[in-house]
Amino acid sequence: MSPAEPRTLTIFERSRDGRRAFAPPATDVPERAVEELLPAAAIRRTPPRLPEVSEPEIVRHYTNLSKRNFDLDTGFYPLGSCTMKHNPKVNERVAGLPGHARLHPLQDAPYARGALELMWRLERALAEIAGLPHVSLQPSAGSQGELAGLLLTRAYHEDRGETRTKVLTPDTAHGTNPASVTMAGYEVVKVGTARDGGVDLDDLRTKTAEDVACLMLTNPNTLGLFDTGIEEIARTVHEAGATLYYDGANLNAVMGISRPGDMGFDIVHFNLHKSFTQPHGGGGPGAGPIAVSDRIEPYLPVPRVVHVPSTNGAEPVYELRHEAPKSIGRLRGFQGNFGVFVRAYAYICSVGGDGLRDVSETAVLNANYLRARLAEAGVGELLPAAFDRACMHEFVLSGAPAKRELGIKTLDIAKRLLDHRVHPPTVYFPLLVDEALMIEPTETETRETLDAFAEAIRSILDEAREDPDIARNAPYDTPVRRLDETSASRRPVVREQHHPG
Amino acid sequence: MTRYTSATGADRREMLDAIGAASVEELFADVPESMRLRRPLDLPDGMAEQDVHDHLAALAARNRHCDAEVSFLGAGMYDHYVPAVVDAIAQRAEFLTPYTPYQPEVSQGTLQAMFEFQTAISELTALPVANASLYDGPSSVAAAAYMAKLETGRTRLVASRGVHPHSRATLATYGRGYGTTLEEVALDATGATPIEELASAVDGETAAVFLQQPNFLGTVEDLGPLVEASRAHGALVVCAVDPLTLGVLEPPGEFGVDIALGEGQPLGNRLDFGGPSFGFFAAQERFIRRMPGRIAGETVDVDGRRGFVLTLQTREQHIRREKATHNICTSQALNALAGVVYLSWLGRRGVVEIGELMLRRTAYTRERLGLEAINPGPVVREFAVRVPDLDALLERARAAGINPGYPLRRDYPEYGDGLLVAITERRTRADIDRLAEVAAAAREQVTA
Numbered sequence: 028m029s030p031a032e033p034r035t036l037t038i039f040e041r042s043r044d045g046r047r048a049f050a051p052p053a054t055d056v057p058e059r060a061v062e063e064l065l066p067a068a069a070i071r072r073t074p075p076r077l078p079e080v081s082e083p084e085i086v087r088h089y090t091n092l093s094k095r096n097f098d099l100d101t102g103f104y105p106l107g108s109c110t111m112k113h114n115p116k117v118n119e120r121v122a123g124l125p126g127h128a129r130l131h132p133l134q135d136a137p138y139a140r141g142a143l144e145l146m147w148r149l150e151r152a153l154a155e156i157a158g159l160p161h162v163s164l165q166p167s168a169g170s171q172g173e174l175a176g177l178l179l180t181r182a183y184h185e186d187r188g189e190t191r192t193k194v195l196t197p198d199t200a201h202g203t204n205p206a207s208v209t210m211a212g213y214e215v216v217k218v219g220t221a222r223d224g225g226v227d228l229d230d231l232r233t234k235t236a237e238d239v240a241c242l243m244l245t246n247p248n249t250l251g252l253f254d255t256g257i258e259e260i261a262r263t264v265h266e267a268g269a270t271l272y273y274d275g276a277n278l279n280a281v282m283g284i285s286r287p288g289d290m291g292f293d294i295v296h297f298n299l300h301k302s303f304t305q306p307h308g309g310g311g312p313g314a315g316p317i318a319v320s321d322r323i324e325p326y327l328p329v330p331r332v333v334h335v336p337s338t339n340g341a342e343p344v345y346e347l348r349h350e351a352p353k354s355i356g357r358l359r360g361f362q363g364n365f366g367v368f369v370r371a372y373a374y375i376c377s378v379g380g381d382g383l384r385d386v387s388e389t390a391v392l393n394a395n396y397l398r399a400r401l402a403e404a405g406v407g408e409l410l411p412a413a414f415d416r417a418c419m420h421e422f423v424l425s426g427a428p429a430k431r432e433l434g435i436k437t438l439d440i441a442k443r444l445l446d447h448r449v450h451p452p453t454v455y456f457p458l459l460v461d462e463a464l465m466i467e468p469t470e471t472e473t474r475e476t477l478d479a480f481a482e483a484i485r486s487i488l489d490e491a492r493e494d495p496d497i498a499r500n501a502p503y504d505t506p507v508r509r510l511d512e513t514s515a516s517r518r519p520v521v522r523e524q525h526h527p528g
Numbered sequence: 529m530t531r532y533t534s535a536t537g538a539d540r541r542e543m544l545d546a547i548g549a550a551s552v553e554e555l556f557a558d559v560p561e562s563m564r565l566r567r568p569l570d571l572p573d574g575m576a577e578q579d580v581h582d583h584l585a586a587l588a589a590r591n592r593h594c595d596a597e598v599s600f601l602g603a604g605m606y607d608h609y610v611p612a613v614v615d616a617i618a619q620r621a622e623f624l625t626p627y628t629p630y631q632p633e634v635s636q637g638t639l640q641a642m643f644e645f646q647t648a649i650s651e652l653t654a655l656p657v658a659n660a661s662l663y664d665g666p667s668s669v670a671a672a673a674y675m676a677k678l679e680t681g682r683t684r685l686v687a688s689r690g691v692h693p694h695s696r697a698t699l700a701t702y703g704r705g706y707g708t709t710l711e712e713v714a715l716d717a718t719g720a721t722p723i724e725e726l727a728s729a730v731d732g733e734t735a736a737v738f739l740q741q742p743n744f745l746g747t748v749e750d751l752g753p754l755v756e757a758s759r760a761h762g763a764l765v766v767c768a769v770d771p772l773t774l775g776v777l778e779p780p781g782e783f784g785v786d787i788a789l790g791e792g793q794p795l796g797n798r799l800d801f802g803g804p805s806f807g808f809f810a811a812q813e814r815f816i817r818r819m820p821g822r823i824a825g826e827t828v829d830v831d832g833r834r835g836f837v838l839t840l841q842t843r844e845q846h847i848r849r850e851k852a853t854h855n856i857c858t859s860q861a862l863n864a865l866a867g868v869v870y871l872s873w874l875g876r877r878g879v880v881e882i883g884e885l886m887l888r889r890t891a892y893t894r895e896r897l898g899l900e901a902i903n904p905g906p907v908v909r910e911f912a913v914r915v916p917d918l919d920a921l922l923e924r925a926r927a928a929g930i931n932p933g934y935p936l937r938r939d940y941p942e943y944g945d946g947l948l949v950a951i952t953e954r955r956t957r958a959d960i961d962r963l964a965e966v967a968a969a970a971r972e973q974v975t976a
Contacts, residue, residue, distance in 0.1 A: 035636075035834045038644050038872050048613070049878035051885060055957040056892035061776060064887050065906050069748050071778050075651040077876045085613055085872050092641060093622035097634035100621035109627050113532050117577050119619065122800075126588025131601045132802030133934050134592060138926075141590030142801045155570050167663035167803070168858040170845070178705050206845035206855035210674060211705035215850040253558040283569045285559045300858060308862030309638035310628035310822060311661070312804030328701070349938065356701035360604060360666040360694040360791065361802025373584055379574030382530040388552045389533045395555055396543040417555050445634055453630075456846075473534045474543060500830075505633040507835040512632075515827035515839045519816060521657050522647040 038088050039523040042078040048085055076526045095506040096309070097450055103476050105397075107421045107453035107465025108201065108249060110279045110301035115377060118304060118370035127369050132361035136346045142365065143345035147334045149372045150316075156278075156383065157295045157318035158288025163327045164316040165363040169276060170203040172296025172315030173243070175328060177211035178355045179294060179319065180241045180270045182326040186353060189268065191240035197226055199249045199457045201276060213240060220459060224414040225254040228263070235267045245274040246290065247281070247419035249457045249465070251394065261291030270294060270323070278302045279469070280391055280420035283384030293320045299364075303371035314367035325353040330362060389470035390420040393477060397468050398422045400481035409433065409488055410440075413460040420469070426462030433491040435498040437462040440487055442509065443501035447483040530574060592931075594799065598959045599931040602910050602950020603744070604665065604692055605793045605802065608772070609954055610866075611873050614796040618866045628822070628858070632837045633829075638861060639836035642824035645868040649808045652774045652871075652879075653788040654781030658810035659821035661864035662856060665791025668807030669695040669738060669768060670702035671820040671854055672787045676736035676764040677708060678853065679818060684733040685710045686758075688721040690743025691768060692791075693939040699738070708735065714942075719745040719903025719912060727757035734763040739785075741769050741777065744939075745948065746890075746910030747903040748777065755783045771795055771808065773908045775883035787811045796870025797863050806860035806867060817843060820854030822861075882953055883908065889960065890951045896964040902936075902946050910950045912936060918945050921970040928966050930959075 061070060080088070097104075104111035122128065130142055150162035166172040177194065184191050194213040196204045198220055205215045216234055219227040226244070235242070242264045247253045254260065264271045273292040279302045287295045299305045300313035307313070319327065329351050335344040347362065378386060398418055401410060409429040412422060426437035441451035441464075453465040468477055491498050502508060529535065535543070540552070549555055556564075575583070594607045601607070617623065622637060629635030629642075642660040649658035662668045669692075673685055685703065687696055689712050700710050713729050716722040721739065730737055737758035742748050751767070758765045764786040769779075772794040780788035793805035811819055817840060825839030845852040874882060886909040894901065899913035915921050918935060925932040936946035951960075 035640070037640065037647070038868070039647055042876075047875050047877060048873045049611075049875055049881075051878065051881040052953055052956075054885060054888060056888050056960075059888055059891060061884060061887065064891050065748060065776065065908075066750070068750070068752055069778055069906065071774065071776055071880075074775060074876050074880050075648075075654075075779070077648060077651060077874065077879055078872045079875050079877070080872055082613055082873070085869065086616065088872075089617045089641070089869060090620070092637040093617070093620045094637065095635075095640070096622040096626055096637035097631070098622045099625035104627070106627055106630075111627060114625055115532060117580055119624075121581060121584035121588070124585060124588040125593050125595050126585075126591040127593075128798040128800055129593035129595055129607075130591045130801040131594055131599055131607065131799050131931075132605055133601050133603055134801075134931070138592035139801065141587035144590070145584075145587050152571055158565075167667060168856070170855040170857050171663065171667070174702075174705065174855060178701065181704065201857075202844075202846040202849045202852070203855050203857050205850035206848075206852040209850045209852070210702070210855050212707050253556075255558050255560065258560055258562065281559070284556060284565060285563045286565055289565065290563050298858075306624045306862070307627045307858070308860075309623055309626050309635070309641075309865070310861035311859045312806075312863055313858040314804075355704065357694060357697040358667065358701055359698060359803075360664050360692070364803040365801035366798065366804050369584065373580055375571065376575050376580045376583060377577065378530045378532065380569035380571030382574040383569060383571070385530055385533065388555075389529075389535050391555050392535060392540065392543055392547075392552055395547045395549070399547045417549070417557065419555075419558075441631070442633070445631065450627075450634065451631060470533045470535075474539050502633050506636050507633055507829040507833050508831055510632050510829045510835045510837050511827045512837050512839070515825040515837050516841070519823075519839055520826040521643070521816070521823055521839070522650045523644065 037523045038078045038080065040525050040527060041080055041084055041088060042526060044079060046079045046081050048080060048082040102448050103472060103480055104450040105452050105466045105468045106450060107467040108276055110467060110469060112304060112469040113471035114304050114306040115374060118373045121373050122366050122369045140345055143332055145372055146332045146368055147345055149368050150332060152375050153297055153316055154318055156282055158286025159295060159318040159320055161324040161327060162316055162318045164368055165328045165358055166315035166317060167359050167364055168313040169296055169298045169315045170207055171358055172317050173203055173207035174211055175317050175358055176272045176294040176296060177207055177241065179323050179326045182355050183323055184240055191238050193239045195234060195239055195242040198459055200243060201249060201274060204243045204274060224250045224252040225256050226260055228256050228259055231260060232263055235263050239267055239269045241270045241272050243272040243274060245277050247277045250414055250423050251418040251421035252414060252416060253419055257290050276301060280387055282387045284387055293323055299367050299371040304374045305367045305370050312364055312367055314364040326355050328358050329354045386470050393468045393470060393472060394418050394420050394422055397466065397477045401484060406485050406488060421465060421467035423460050424464045425460050426464055430462055434495040435491045437464055439498035439501065443487045443498040444483060445502040446504045449480060449483055597929050597931050598962065600933040600949045600963060601931050603934040603948055604791055605799055606950055606952050607954055608794050608952050610796050610798060613873055614866050614869050617869050618862055623862060623865055629838060636835060639824045641865045641868060643826060643836050645864045646824060648868050648871045649810050652771055652779065653810040654779035655788055655810035656813045657816045658808060659819050659823050661860040662807035662809055662821050663860060664803060664805055664807045665768060666692060666695040666698040668789040668809050670698045672766045672789055673699055673708055673736055674706055675818055675820060675853060677706060679764060680735045682733050682735035683708045685736055686713065686729045686734055687738035688713050689715050690721050691738050691740045692744050695768060718905050719747045720905060721749055721754055723753050723757050726754060730758055730761055730763055732761045734761055736764040736766050739767045741767055742773060742908055745903045745912040746907040748906040748908060751783045755785055773883055775879035776887055777908065792867050795867040797866050804860060804863055806863035818853055821856055821859055885953050886951055889955065893949065893951055893960045896960055897967055902943055910948060912946050912948050914945045915947050917974040918947060920974055921967055924970045925966045930963055930966055932963055
């Protein structure tokens with residue numbers, strides 16, 4: 028740090044007594060004393076120490092903060108499993124229309140017809156994409172969709188008088204899967220991965236017993252591989268009376284090409300912030316709607332959108348149904364993340380049915396092309412593909428040879444990429460690949476961008492042959508350099524203590 | 529080719545050559561024949577941008593939003609003014625389009641905003657640690673129950689019926705998974721949580737007690753004795769709070785609650801027909817390693833510069849998998865950013881001023897309406913009244929361009945003629961007078 032560089036300040040440290048951005052509206056009712064309206068014990072004695080700053084200070088502070096972020100609108104973001112595709116601008120415009128953004132969630136159905144119709148249309152579109160007839164948009168994100176799916180499974184089995192206690196998850200599964208299983212009150216049983224990268228069918232058969240409620244599967248899986256054993260997997264799971272759950276994190280590979288319902292899945296969750304372009308927002312919001320088969324339908328969360336088609340030329344009616352005798356109930360407040368539904372629906376309208384297929388084909392083409400570029404001499408020996416097969420929308424490389432030959436870890440490659448103005452891939456996941464780099468380019472990137480990424484990787488490896496310390500000490504050209512995460516965790520400081528004003 | 533992709537025919541041919549494949553079809557060779565969709569998706573064709581816009585605008589036009597009527601709807605989400613500065617910041621691509629900050633060197637903007645958000649929530653609630661947001665209010669209540677179960681090893685939950693019905697419903701849903709039971713304590717004749725009934729509902733098997741301040745009817749609860757009664761047998765005390773009342777109401781931390789949480793929508797978030805908004809979650813220091821959700825922490829880089837990282841990640845699903853304290857991955861970072869920008873805009877004085885304004889206008893409204901109160905005690909921004917012919921009022925008000933509030937009958941059959949009326953800084957005296965006139969006219973119609 029150069030001596031001239033000022034310490035980063037929080038908005039709280041910029042506070043000075045008496046400054047303000049808010050001017051209250053005039054009090055147009057009698058100015059009664061607070062003590063007259065509230066009991067003494069309920070009145071706050073010291074105001075919260077919120078910042079005291081003017082509007083220009085707020086704008087400058089947060090604008091400067093924003094410049095300390097890398098973002099998708101600026102550069103390539105091949106973060107595996109996260110589907111960092113372009114976020115269309117028209118989606119923001121339509122989501123911001125007052126009829127959407129300023130609509131109260133408890134508005135009566137006749138006065139919220141447009142919103143309910145939009146939800147119904149989105150449900151129908153997602154049902155067609157999933158190949159499953161019934162949809163609930165309610166879950167707030169993928170992990171809540173997973174929890175919903177497991178609670179549906181529980182309700183389904185209990186309704187049949189069955190008690191099942193275990194849920195199978197492959198060892199390649201996203202961390203949310205086992206976490207959701209525990210929250211849903213089941214025991215996690217791990218299933219191994221075969222040499223081709225798919226589910227180990229022998230292991231699956233051994234573990235699929237009467238006490239298994241569900242198998243949670245991502246297909247293509249987190250290695251970016253389509254599980255060729257899917258027919259046998261579905262048969263095995265269904266014969267044991269268990270449900271088959273589709274983690275839709277990787278749906279971007281197969282839209283319009285193969286549908287989870289046709290693969291035999293009973294329950295699917297979508298990540299509208301992945302396949303359907305809701306901006307990720309630095310970690311949310313998202314939405315995790317679920318689609319289910321007929322046998323699961325009675326248990327779907329409430330409220331549900333009901334559509335009564337028009338008869339005799341009258342307008343169709345859209346309503347919310349709050350009661351369903353077998354429903355698992357509600358997972359959150361109101362109807363779900365409607366603002367996300369608007370963006371997802373606008374996206375589906377924009378690209379259309381054919382476009383969705385083109386999206387998946389291009390995502391897979393881009394991934395295979397980048398995989399081929401990274402298999403070229405000088406790179407491929409050091410970062411080989413974990414499984415030597417055609418990939419789907421993403422692929423996983425192993426940095427183990429680079430670590431052995433050049434003395435640089437996957438982490439070092441990731442950090443050095445930051446100096447190339449590229450966001451690194453997902454690293455150290457899936458766990459079964461040593462020094463993993465999981466790369467998902469998405470369909471919205473140009474070939475030139477993919478070539479530039481391949482060249483960046485090559486130059487990092489070339490440079491490391493000369494001097495591995497360059498990568499080991501990277502990054503250099505970022506707002507801050509490597510941060511001390513260990514002491515942050517040992518002695519956590521999770522709020523600003525310094526309030527000057 | 530869609531307008532969001534750019535692989536031309538020439539690109540495709542050259543890329544396939546580099547791959548060594550003859551066609552794109554060949555890349556999907558692993559998908560079994562029987563599982564291919566051999567027809568186009570049954571969805572409309574793609575549309576030009578202007579047609580998408582017009583279609584969505586036509587749908588939006590069928591909604592009566594809060595600029596198109598005078599709305600007294602609340603019940604968990606409120607028509608507050610969202611200042612322009614919030615939109616200007618939250619729509620910046622640098623905040624809008626990145627992922628969760630897994631690479632802190634290039635995510636200091638998001639991470640510092642999280643740290644500031646946590647600080648603001650700590651200050652509002654008077655609790656030392658807060659996370660960086662959860663999905664919304666009700667799911668935060670369910671997250672607290674899971675934490676209480678892990679902490680105490682007990683499985684019984686007790687909730688006041690003053691807790692938001694969506695929160696209680698969510699507790700029941702989640703509880704069927706993680707194995708908790710829920711007992712509700714009915715409100716007393718004044719719409720408050722009765723202390724003795726609450727005390728007798730809590731026992732040695734109780735993992736957590738759930739309160740809400742103000743409660744769903746708007747009643748300012750006598751929190752001190754309620755918290756005291758709740759903790760008698762070692763249960764955790766969880767209090768949902770409306771963050772925008774915390775300029776005037778004594779914060780939950782001062783009453784010694786273990787966890788304070790709530791719906792963040794009032795803090796600079798749009799109504800959006802119910803979401804996305806955010807949930808906030810604050811707790812006593814001793815729970816920091818058991819809390820759900822992302823937490824940003826302060827540290828330094830190799831050159832000694834101040835920086836921020838996601839910390840205490842050994843609580844989280846991507847590290848601990850089945851042993852995690854919650855399954856959440858994507859939460860509500862952008863909504864929480866809007867929250868902290870809003871709180872900076874409001875400031876230390878503004879949060880008190882807006883609370884006092886709501887307090888006075890609410891008192892004025894209640895008196896002006898002159899209807900029988902369900903909860904005659906202290907209220908801040910919302911109150912419940914009995915309306916002899918509720919449907920007549922609803923109809924007359926709607927015709928006059930007024931939404932008079934939320935009928936309680938669906939959630940509280942015991943208040944079949946109840947109406948919940950909410951006030952914000954946007955509801956002027958003139959608006960309130962109009963509502964009162966309509967209510968009076970409806971009453972005359974009924975008695976006539």
